Amino acid sequence: MSKKLKKIGVMTSGGDSPGMNAAIRAVVRTCAYYHVDCVGYYRGFQGMIAGDSTPLTARSVRNTINQGGTILQSARSKEFMTKEGRAKAAANLKKEGVDAMILIGGDGTFTGGQVFSKEHNFPVIGVPGTIDNDIFGTHYTIGYDTALNTVIEAIDKIRDTASSHNRLFFVEVMGRDAGFIALNTGIGAGAEEILIPEEDLGLDRLLDSLERSRRAGKTSSIVVVSEGDKIGKNVFELAEYVKENLPFYDARVTVLGHIQRGGRPSCFDRVLASRLSVKAVELLLDGKRDLMVGMMNNEIESCSLDQALKGKHNINKDLLRISEILST
Amino acid sequence: MSKKLKKIGVMTSGGDSPGMNAAIRAVVRTCAYYHVDCVGYYRGFQGMIAGDSTPLTARSVRNTINQGGTILQSARSKEFMTKEGRAKAAANLKKEGVDAMILIGGDGTFTGGQVFSKEHNFPVIGVPGTIDNDIFGTHYTIGYDTALNTVIEAIDKIRDTASSHNRLFFVEVMGRDAGFIALNTGIGAGAEEILIPEEDLGLDRLLDSLERSRRAGKTSSIVVVSEGDKIGKNVFELAEYVKENLPFYDARVTVLGHIQRGGRPSCFDRVLASRLSVKAVELLLDGKRDLMVGMMNNEIESCSLDQALKGKHNINKDLLRISEILST
Amino acid sequence: MSKKLKKIGVMTSGGDSPGMNAAIRAVVRTCAYYHVDCVGYYRGFQGMIAGDSTPLTARSVRNTINQGGTILQSARSKEFMTKEGRAKAAANLKKEGVDAMILIGGDGTFTGGQVFSKEHNFPVIGVPGTIDNDIFGTHYTIGYDTALNTVIEAIDKIRDTASSHNRLFFVEVMGRDAGFIALNTGIGAGAEEILIPEEDLGLDRLLDSLERSRRAGKTSSIVVVSEGDKIGKNVFELAEYVKENLPFYDARVTVLGHIQRGGRPSCFDRVLASRLSVKAVELLLDGKRDLMVGMMNNEIESCSLDQALKGKHNINKDLLRISEILST
Amino acid sequence: MSKKLKKIGVMTSGGDSPGMNAAIRAVVRTCAYYHVDCVGYYRGFQGMIAGDSTPLTARSVRNTINQGGTILQSARSKEFMTKEGRAKAAANLKKEGVDAMILIGGDGTFTGGQVFSKEHNFPVIGVPGTIDNDIFGTHYTIGYDTALNTVIEAIDKIRDTASSHNRLFFVEVMGRDAGFIALNTGIGAGAEEILIPEEDLGLDRLLDSLERSRRAGKTSSIVVVSEGDKIGKNVFELAEYVKENLPFYDARVTVLGHIQRGGRPSCFDRVLASRLSVKAVELLLDGKRDLMVGMMNNEIESCSLDQALKGKHNINKDLLRISEILST
Structure with a gap:
């Protein structure tokens, strides 16, 4: 292995996701294992610009593997989109003696990292951390599996009320422009319909399907709606539209919101974060x-x-x- | 004990709450223990009017103690508010040979039950089942303790993101006109502020308090807002108001919604439901x-x-x- | 209020229980609120003897209310049972300027505290923290409610296998010489039998009851056994005894063990710990x-x-x- | 698609695992989708021998996707290991008009199925359901992911006590002769050592490693031990051995046991079970x-x-x- 690297920096950027701490921990401990210094920057690119950093040792990351959020905090940085901002960051890294950065985040993080790397000839490695799973080059992003479990536990609870009251629930889940969360949790929670941005079923087909369910004797139903769904209505308008057209149903809306980003990471996400981060350092x-x-x-x-x-x-x-077959 | 009762009916009405099944189970098994028949009516008063019932034996309620929702389903019945509706229900109970009813629900359920009992000289006993805890005559209602735990688990998750992003979160919780859920979960989740209907702190005091928190070095905060809060703004308006007046904060809103009604009941709620229902039958x-x-x-x-x-x-x-002292 | 107190110490001792951190946090923040200094001693009496302490401010306890275990650690101290040990502790407290101690723990902790208080005329207040609920003077101890939920979640899981395989499971739970955990979780988990130290049912009655269950058509059963049960056999011998006498049953044993002490505290325990500790400081x-x-x-x-x-x-x-009625 | 199949049977066999119900549900609904009859056999091969079956329709499996255990129950059958037993089963299937069987289980189940298929020229398809993940031909078995999460949640709780009391915990997990559960949960829970059957580290290496941890300042440790570990000592003997050789540590043992088989399946397991079972029917x-x-x-x-x-x-x-690097 190359002996030139003396100090590696690490940061988290963009929306936080469960397992980011497991990733930071693995970066830190792998550095320790290979006798390389490690320094953490707070609030992503923002901390790099401000020179806001902390040395990280194997002990700094004790008892963090099971914590949600990120101990390095996260932020979106407008300043880093400017040449001046990036120059400040480069100067800080140089001053601190950092030889390379590991960037834990999503699309926006990697875009920033790539521009920075070219502009300042500074080595970076990206580690995909986002609940949305919308990154090419990895089947799973860190936090996605945990978010899936958070969502199905929430829908399981909503199902209790739906079944008890003969209700139709529209449950909006996260995922930005990608339907991964909606599609998998829709199947996992046994949803009657799943609306995702990748496939516009059309409002008529939704009404048809709900009408068919009712005739088949279903008195309660769950429809999982991705926040990025392109059906042309938000989830509240959608519920109103269905109420008007299918008055049989007592339709309700739940927007799961930010609970999907937090919580203790699943075993899958902890192991994934660990493996990806060991590899990042070794690369x-x-x-x-x-x-x-x-x-x-x-x-x-x-x-x-x-x-x-x-x-x-x-x-x-x-x-x-699969979803269509199982909602028979 | 009186030997006159031969058959007891049971139903659940109003919003469902975790532990209602444990209550039904305890009614059924206590009837079996005392060799009294038991019959369940579906969808509360609605099922009594429709004569929609099922005989319940010790076996019918196996493996239900840990299930959320209610196996007898629930509903609100407009027809039961009419004399005609109640007469139909009385006729059905007579036909079925039911000597008394156990009504599991809240205020609305008990109001209906009381009118019915007087009008038709029919014995009823109420069992308080609602997550809101807003019933006089009991320190705890069935489902309240479970809802508290559901809420703090959700806020714990939101706290992960709040801490990671230096955000201010407004979290709206249930409770109708009562602040029990907001007050207890606010303390339990370590919220910086708690807004409940019973105490109007005023918007100025909220701004002052958040400003003070910020100066004390807090960069993230949770404000728990009861759905029945009387501050004159809904939770989204509240967040907007704070954003305008305290631009320092990146304020977000989460409405926890129906996840609060579902889920497996806590041990406290299962034991409470069991004890209350045994007593109801014995009375x-x-x-x-x-x-x-x-x-x-x-x-x-x-x-x-x-x-x-x-x-x-x-x-x-x-x-x-207590809340004020602890958010120091 | 008296103005004489300038510095209050706090420690946790004995077996850890969920909510101890919420109690420490409330002690610290109440001190801050009343402008009194607060110092934490590590590992209970052991830290007092060793002079191993840390100043605690409102910020030291951020994000601890939802953490299991105790940030001040805990231990049992043989040395504190000696006059010399206690004298060292007293000298350390004097040197540090501590005017009074708040002791979070159980029986053993309070016994040590009482002797110490008399011997060195040093004010102490006890806060009951133990999962066993075996303390006179409080209906609930900190950690007990959380342990109940941990146990029923575990038994719910075991019930899945018991039902799937027609098995009889003996589940041993904690509680020392008291049956609180076994009795309440037994009811909450719908156990067929509950064995507690306070009531020796005798082995014959257990066999009778299981035999009756079988004849009533139950093919699987859960028996909750308190670790302090006095039936004269440990849980493994008990299972063997039943297997020999009731070969129909495929009997298995699970000792839940230390998972019962850990985990995020329930809302009930967080609020209880907060209220008790505010009161302790105010007293x-x-x-x-x-x-x-x-x-x-x-x-x-x-x-x-x-x-x-x-x-x-x-x-x-x-x-x-209640338990007998419900296992009908 | 072939039109010859009119009726498909399904059963679960061997140790139950979370997600088996999701698998049964998917078999049933896929049959309904393709207008093929479906029949479920109780208690695996035992029910086939006894002719103990039930017709299954889309409605029979409502609200089962999130339930642990198996609604068809499971068992091990000695009689199916005999030619006579299998002949009885074949006769029953013929009488019932079943054209093919879908067998959900592990190694033992598939062995039985294969013999049966050859002996009676009867089509079978296996669906891998076991928490142990020890099946060739699939990267994941149904129930494994859920078991991983159950185990790390348990170890997270034990970690609370370990950290609070400076203890060394040996935690025994399931997995039969395979170390999948131990290895992944060991990494996920941040264990200091992991003992699995596939790699005998030797007792000396374990002592060395723990001694090194202690010198590095770790006061508490978790060692995850697979039930099938070949180190020549069971987990209790192991703990004793370490206590004798490293008296510094207060070593404890927890055998997680049957909680690992139960519980609500994770989203991963629900989706996996659904996909595998749709495919099984379509094949x-x-x-x-x-x-x-x-x-x-x-x-x-x-x-x-x-x-x-x-x-x-x-x-x-x-x-x-990875594990060695991260326990640095």
């Missing part, structure tokens, strides 16, 4: 740079940040078929 | 009627439905003081 | 000493440490009756 | 037989039962390396 020590680590087919791989940013992680269309 | 067998059972000072007591409906269950004002 | 500021705070009939009260140590907190025998 | 309808469905590289595939039984699903040795 840097091997002289590699400007890559994103990912889990493809259960193995830890890497691709260029370019590929990660240009590619699109598509949902598995077969899941739509 | 009927003892020739008592038109009472509500309740837990006062850890003992199972009863009061007249009249008292339960006229009295007001007040929040413990000392908890407001 | 000291009022010039009171050598008391234990407790919750009696939903109100925070206090009694002398003497009373707390001499009295016995009895189980509610009516719960045994 | 039969396509005229395929004697296969096992599995998830390889996130896609649903199939292999012959022969291959599934002869192959060995190996742990990812890289995880051992």
